[in-house]
Amino acid sequence: MSLSAHRTLEALRDEALELAVDARERGDEAEELRETVRAVSLDRAPLPQVSAGVWQMEERGHEVGAVSAWHEVKAEVARLALYGCVRRCLNARSGRPS
Numbered sequence: 001m002s003l004s005a006h007r008t009l010e011a012l013r014d015e016a017l018e019l020a021v022d023a024r025e026r027g028d029e030a031e032e033l034r035e036t037v038r039a040v041s042l043d044r045a046p047l048p049q050v051s052a053g054v055w056q057m058e059e060r061g062h063e064v065g066a067v068s069a070w071h072e073v074k075a076e077v078a079r080l081a082l083y084g085c086v087r088r089c090l091n092a093r094s095g096r097p098s
Contacts, residue, residue: 013042033088040084041077 020035058067 009042009044009046013039016042029092036088037081037084041081043080044073044077 016035016039020032020039023029023031023035054064054066058064
């Protein structure tokens with residue numbers, strides 16, 4: 001994808017949800033789950049932009065607030081994606097709609 005084709009998180013999330021519905025209609029549970037997890041991971045605020053210089057300072061042991069915030073957001077996204085995946089699997093096994 002080129003820089004000129006950049007899309008918003010909302011557009012990417014909507015696309016993932018559409019792909020999940022398509023996969024469900026085809027009976028492809030694995031693909032449905034992958035796209036659902038991707039949609040959940042995109043349901044967030046954009047990650048802070050961190051320059052290469054800031055990353056280098058962090059690597060040298062200097063604490064940088066932007067990098068800490070970036071790591072916190074990434075951890076929260078991973079937690080929410082895992083929660084959504086587990087919840088969906090449990091609902092599927094119990095017969096409840098997701």
